Amino acid sequence: MARHLLLLVLMACIHAAEPIPPDVPVAPVDVPVFDRYQALTSAHDLDLPDGLDPWDPAQVRVDAEITAPDGVVRVQPCFWYVPQEAYEASSFSTEKKRDLAWERFRDAGPGSWCLRFAPDRPGLWRWRWRLTVTTAERTWTHPGGELTAIACAIPGRGVVALPAHGRGLITSDGAPFIPVGINCGWPTEMGSQVYDRWLTSLAAAGGNATRLWLVHYYGGTSLEWATSEVNAGYRGIGHYSNESAERLDRILAAAERRDIKVMLCLFTFGDFAWDWPKNPLATAAGGWLERPVEFFTDVKALTATRNLLRYLVARYGCSRSLWAWELWNEVDTMDGFDDGKATEWHREMARALKQLDAHHHLVTTDYRFTPPTTSCLSYALPDIDFAQLHTYWPLIPEAFQEEHARLDGFKKPIVIGEYGLHVYPESLAADPAGIHLHDGLWGGLFTGACGGGMAWWWDRYVEPRGLWGHCAGLSRFVAGESIADLAPAEARVAGGAAVYALAGPGRAWVWVEDHRAFTLDLSAVPVQLATYTIVADAPATSVTIAGDHTGEWQIDTIDTYDGVVLARRRVTGSARGLTVALAPYRHDVALKATRIATGTAFETPAKAETPFHDRVGELMKGKQ
Template identity: 30%
Template sequence: MRRQFLYSVLVTATLIGVIDHAGVVAAQRPPPIIPATPLNASTTAELTGLPATSAQFTRLDLRVVTDGRALNPYDPAHADLTLDVTLPSGTTLSVPAFWMVDYAADGTPADAGGWHVRFTPTEPGTYSMMPRIGAVRGRERTLTVTASDAPGFITRSRTSPRFFADSRGRTFIPIGPNIAWSTGNVLADYERWFDRLAASGGTYARVWMASWAFGIEWRDTGLGDYSARQRQAWLLDRVLELAQARGIHLELCLINHGAFSETTNPEWKDNPYNAANGGPLAKPGQFVTDARARALFRQRVRYIAARYAAFTSVFAWEWWNEENFTPIPEAELRPWLTEMSTYMKSLDPYGHPISTSFSGGAAAATWRDGSVDFAQAHLYTARDLSLELVSLARQFQESAPDKPVLLAELGFSAGSGGDPLLERIHFHTGLWAPLFVGFAGPGSYWWWDSLIDPQNFWPDYAPLAAFLKDSAIATLRPVTARSSRPDVTARVLRSDTYALAWLVSDVYSTSGVQRMQTDALLDGTFKEGEPPVFPQRRTDLSIRGLRDGPYTARWFDPQTGHWLAGQAVTVIGGGLTLPSPTFTRDLALRVDPR
């Protein structure tokens, strides 16, 4: 299985050393043993780098200069530096500082490290800021923030809880694939991937903080000291900046299942939490119940929040990838999720949504908990995707009522290298079908480095982004609609004043192509290597439940991204029936009030 093979290669690399920003393996350092010595003789704390004015939602990267020293500046028990901030509204925040080694553009250290505070003002007006180290308080400084039209942070929508929205209340649809890691030149790869995604209207990617990628704690660091992984932390800074410049928002997955698994993509033998490596745990399943392990992970959470939460390009925190592949039972996981999510929210004043994931995941009891803000599904199947998603969406309606649900991993199979035509149909269907059965975004495909990029699937995102632009999708729900032809399936989202529809031919699917190929073999017309010719389709689409009155109906080609025929229509008696243009694969419709 390709996924297993790649994990094995990357884990082997981490046994030898750490993959740096250019894909080169750097030599490991033995894990340090750090005694619990607090920041000593600290008598001053001076905030530097603060401008007189700034704009709303512009991230500030500030420094705190102190005469104190800590043996382990990554441990708040040694050095607990914070910035006390009073907002114009009167709300007070305690923003954690973090120790950081900066790097030059060529990936070499640019300094010996220093204290930083990152803060993004979310409201206009005058702020007051004061650094604090225990009882030592620095001089109070002020900042004037001007209003801006920047979108700000992504959170759950206040008006449509099954969707996301930016700080302006505008619906956010996460359009994009997994781009979990790079095995080459990290920054060059992410710049290329993000450029291509953004050019096609993409807004989202999912990134892993795995040991071979952006993880800050592994066998080469020991526990609680991230000095050996400052280059990885700096790389993630740069990736978040690349994303922010292109309007892309990243879901950061903090733990991959292999780190705590002995059976599936196993990395447990190299995990610093393992007692064999000096850690506190005899078995990986103890991670969520052992008090020392929880305290050490809370320390990591504090560092991650302090360093990255102020980026508007952070979409969400994801605790685990496919946690069910670890020996941790869900009943023991849920209290851990509650503890960690509560702690993260105390550190993150921007309200980034929080989730986790399972392989499959629709029936997980976790989704009803307040510890997660949205649910996620992972689906690898060669079956007809449109039908599979209907069943999956119904399960999530039961397990995650009134929460957004994302199809966060999707693939034609758990390994790459499938039939190119069927893979392309699967990819396209995975973009369009999920939204029309109740998901909060399109499917996020997995094979970014072996399929999407080398075969240039990036332009496939553009038609969906164009179709959804300025739509009222967050106010719509899936409803039953009627197609006059049995060879055309209709999926419809509707409120009482808007409607979106997606029509798909019965042969534009895995089973449909296979039926056409079988028929061609039987009648002697099959030619190896030639794509099938999809027959023309048309239907009459009937939508019920619209408010009477005048509307504009516009047809759209999901394959090309072109708007087709548009017409003025009138709804009488709550019903609308429209004849479709002729099409061969799929067709979309948008009905807006006039």
């Protein structure tokens, strides 16, 4: 018999804001008490047969049966954990064509079974271990422990969820979650260390969301791949890389420290297209699948996927930085895509995640194209919580509107997971100021998505040009707000600008945007972005929100780059609409309209500084 150390790392956070109710049992004095995310570490020896593969739940499975204060029992899978220490090693970069220092990890101690769990309400929690050795046809339990969790006073730290009523997203403590962010899809050779820089910049601009892929390049964040010179843990399917797992731990921890939510993408089309010969599932790389599409139906592949989902849920499901499980990135662009087979695969794997995840994270996926080019049938599945759109086209707000209309039939919230001027990064050369980045953030919210669009090319464009600040304007605009009762509304302008509006009971938001057009040179290889121009006939001089807006309204005029209030005044609306005269503005402007009682007094805002807008203006003139 082997002595296996069971390591418990219980991540305790309470998403409820209320104190412990009087009917919740109070813990004895020797039971640990937790506030927010404090880590309880407890160890226990387990007697398990020799020779078991800890990566294979068909041989050995360790779960925790966790009893909540209300008596409901949840089952949380445990995972095999090997502690790691970081070091740097020099290796050749095929992209940069020279040797570079790479982030690496190596074992720092023996392996152990680990449980991570985050309580979601105050009170006394109890757990016990459930061990299953399939080869011995035996299941037994072992005593665990107790803790008391108390309320977390900081709102918005719960799991992202769908609201019972209205639009948008919330957290499980009831706070609105309006994502404002930029993709940070994969690391550089610096691995997790580069995320400290990227996420610090994103958070400094008020960003609260990003998207991360599990990939095999740049050292790897995916847990499985073929052998690699820069990841000793890559040994094919069924063996999870301790290097990648540690790197992912650190990235999610970096996001958690900055209150950034991460959409974690598990599979991407490139691994089933140009990288298929190196994919460990493929026969050419030592696997057993001849074609990528067999991944959706092969019994062995399906089992391997379910095992991977179990490990991911066990190891990362407790992280308060986890926004959603994203099953696929642009699944319809894999080689040999079959819509029916992909949909059935999504049905099974989304259901598996829902059954495994005791923390109840959202589940999503995405396609490169929308109907009718691709049916996107997975969005209709009950266990897919929200739809996504990806678009790479110069007329960004207009493209968002068009794509939204094609997804409305699914009756799901929509997140703009990716956008850009074109799929080629060379197309960004003519937009040094990040105007399309700005338009996608504001255009995402104002065309009906759950928040701002999340731009691509963070590593080759946003970071080197210092454009993270584009998140600041929208972040400040939505701070403390909810979009639950706001929906796209009819509005019109006097002048040549475009206008987008959201309205609800007693309030309305408006974005007035000068028509900005980016011209592509389609004859170039790769496609080049030739110019961008502002094509409005003239700036807007007034805006009217249609509908009955009788009464007095407070109108805040807001700079969209810095998110500061430029002016505040009182306007009287009528049954025919609310018309607001616009003072001269730069590039675009936003309004917040709030119905007020007659005679209500309000403070006149101080003169606002707009440093980021000033910098963007200089960039647009080509001075930087």
